Amino acid sequence: MNEPAFRTVNNLRKSGDIKGAWEHGFLALQSAPQDTYLKGALFWVCYEFIKQQLEKIAKRADASNNYRPSDFEFEQLESLLQTIVNLEIATGGLEYKMLLVQFKKSLEWFPTLIHLVLRHQVALFDDEAKKPFQAEKGEVPSLMLSTARQVASAWLRAREHWQLDLDQVMAFINQTREQASDTKHMMWLDYDQAKCLVVAGQYDQARSLILPILRKKQKESWAWGALAATYIKQDQSLAMKFFAKGITSAHDVTFSLRLLQGVIPLLLTNQKQAEASMCLKTALAVYQTKGWKIKPELEQLSIQGWYNAGVDEKLLTSYLNSISQDALDYLHGPMEKVIAIVENIHQSGKGFQAFVNKSTSLPVRMGLHKSKTRPQVGDYIELSLSKVDGEKQVVASIPSKEATIADVSYVEGNLRLTPKGFGFIEDTFVPPFVVDGKANETQVRALRIMAWDKSKSRHNWKAIKLVDLLD
Secondary structure: OOOOHHHHHHHHHHOOOHHHHHHHHHHHHHHOOOOHHHHHHHHHHHHHHHHHHHHHHHHHHHHHOOOOOOHHHHHHHHHHHHHHHHHOOOOOOOHHHHHHHHOOOOHHHOHHHHHHHHHHHHHHOOOHHHOOEEEOOEEEOOHHHHHHHHHHHHHHHHOOOOOOOHHHHHHHHHHHHHHOOOOOOHHHHHHHHHHHHHHOOOHHHHHHHHHHHHHHOOOOHHHHHHHHHOOOOOOHHHHHHHHHHHHHHOOOHHHHHHHHHHHHHHHHHOOOHHHHHHHHHHHHHHHHHHOOOOOHHHHHHHOOOOOOOOOOHHHHHHHHHHHHOOHHHHHHOOOEEEEEEEEEEOOOOOEEEEEEEOOEEEEEEHHHEOOOOOOOOOOEEEEEEEEEOOEEEEEEEEEOOOOOOOOEEEEEEEOEEOOOOOEEEOOEEEOHHHHOOOOOOOEEEEEEEEEEEOOOOEEEEEEEEEEEOOO
């Protein structure tokens, strides 16, 4: 009895004769074009050829992190992908999942694969593919999320040439957001989608995605640049404001290069040639200092009549600060500013509790406190508050001089300790962690707040900091 064609193909492939498996399989397919077993066997033959090609690209990308194929590699891989598509393998099996795993870092460069994803959408992903992978160095995005990001990147770069439909792209991104269980990396999919919406002219929708990101990434220049991009066609003064905020927020000038270039046309439109010259001179200086090849766009700008190479670029920061000083107001809406006191430092060290009054105590992320030193219990601070879904949230925190705050006062006297470790100073309760090893009857001055006492269902004085009084 003759061996089935699919089994012969599988045996040849497993023995290492990939070429023989290919020739035998596709010859047999001509006689049995509906043989699903044979198609499945041929898929894995194509997969082996693809794997060999991608290994070369990955090895080259180890140093450059550039997974773009050469023209020859592109033609070879595209041909193999088109062959797979023509096999019409049913979804729901292992085939397409393994194919996407292989192209996880280079999918955006192959139109056949992008169209395959957009055609089948979520049918290509099982439950496992929707879950992030927990690696030693942290969470790795799920296969579904990484695929969606690659699809967005492909649309941004080659939408017209590859005839990619934006509605299909948006549908896939939205389904990914609903079904993938990623938390840590989902923000980056929002960012990718927002970039697509900006290009498509859907600025309000893009802004609704960018603002929540920016509230978390206020110190990141790219996030301010993304918000600026949503205003370029709608409100140039706001766009300049956010570009300026992004440039001054950059940890290093190299991170603001795209923003420096992006704001120049807006400055020129608003008759700010000197400031535009400062931006261009600053950008050019970075390329020269780093020994990088200057971008052709910047070279073109440098030879135009408006550019003045003699401007003092050191004046740029003060100008940018002047037009961006109220940028946070647009990020969070009208803000309320209040004086508060640091009640305690969170055990994790990543934040602290700010006491405003006996009815209001707010958590503050350490990253929102703008100071050269970390806050200490008892420090006075100024909080900028916004309302999100009807609740007050801290937008920023800065040190403040000592001020009068309702429900905050000082008391002096003897520290009376109890066997359980807590104590009292007159009518003021002193928690054990505030006692911090002080002896009974020590003369102290306590900073205290009016706090809610759960055991007595009423407000009582509670010490948050003790200072010894000298005899």
